[in-house]
Amino acid sequence: MTLLLSNDDIEHLLVMTELIDVLEVSYRELAKGRGGNRLRSDIVTPTSLREDGLYALKSMDGVIPKLGVGAIRINSDILTFPQVGNQMRRVKVPAAPGKRYVGLVLLFSTHTGEPLAIMPDGVMQRARVGATNAIAAKYLSREDATVLAVLGSGWQAGAQVIAHAAVRELTEIRVFSPNPDNRNAFAKEMAEETGLPVHASDSGEEACRGAGLIACATNAVQAVFARDWLEPGMHIGTVRPGATEVDKRAWDDIDIFALLDHDDNAQMIYTHGVLVGEDRVGKYGVDHDDWHASLPSLPEIISGQRDGRTADEQVSCFLNNLGMGYQFAAAGYLVHKKALEAGVGNDLPTDWFTETVHP
Secondary structure (H helix, E strand, O other), X not given: OEEEOOHHHHHHHOOHHHHHHHHHHHHHHHHOOOOEEOOOEEEEEEOOOOOOEEEEEEEEEEEXXXXXXXXXXXXXXXXXXXEEOOEEEOEEEOOEOOOEOOEEEEEEEOOOOOEEEEEEOHHHHHHHHHHHHHHHHHHHOOOOOOEEEEEOOXXXXXXXXXXXXXXXXXXXXXXXXXXXXXXXXXXXXXXXXXXXXXXXXXOHHHHHOOOOEEEEOOOEOOOOEOHHHOOOOOEEEOOOHHHOOEOHHHHXXXXXXXXXXXXXXXXXXXXXXXXXXXXXXXXXXXXXXXXXXXXXXXXXXXXXXXXXXXXXXXOEEEEOOOOOHHHHHHXXXXXXXXXXXXXXXXXXXXXXXXXXXXX
């Protein structure tokens, strides 16, 4: 049978500490050439829904033989790029019937080729970003870092808090986002969920002052972390492609950079000459120059092939430069395994998705 799961199912099944463990194993496999990840692909076109919008069909996939799974993530999105204050934002519009988004993960067996599960990507994608940034913090930040500053108070920011709390013994969490109501509500929610003191700060600089861990978790396509906020021993994590969240004037003062992966630029196919918002203000992804090619990847650091932090006073920065289908294979494996153990989800006949005709 092929398992059909919902976001509610996944929310109850996916435990951050378990996901961090599975992703660490999977990244080691990737670094040693025993896992495969394919370049993400985006096709961007106009949409008839609204003049300021674009349609994007995105796919990414990966295979982890050790776990016996392969996965593909597919998104069918309506994108807009509104200006909020002095920042351009990348905002997906829930335009499907019922004001819903469209994102699917298909999980396959490497043993038989059969489809194991079909599930939405929303909860998984948030969790794998948080888990990956937390793994980077585990290997790059000071072990005695106990204060986390979060820039952003949206969907991704919550996962950053939960994930960082899983790898460091946090004593304080601070949050800043431009909307006071949002950051205050976020602080209250995270305090209840983590049992830790969470404070809403009046500025990004105030949130970051004295913090050993910085988590940039925004949908901004321009810098939200300023050069003047850098302090010795600080670790910064980003979630936006191209490290657009960190002021590039700060890069010369950062001692250690690490990429998620070197294959970081999506294959972008534009019709009608359209450009996504990131391309209006700067390159999408990280440039493939000699400097970037020399940076260690997170899988290389985890596997011991490259060094991470070597001194307490170093400033480190993790560039979570582009999402990987490989992450959805790891997360999908964990969700599917736990769903079978718990008897969660709906069974669909696998025959519906297989065929007798030679493809």
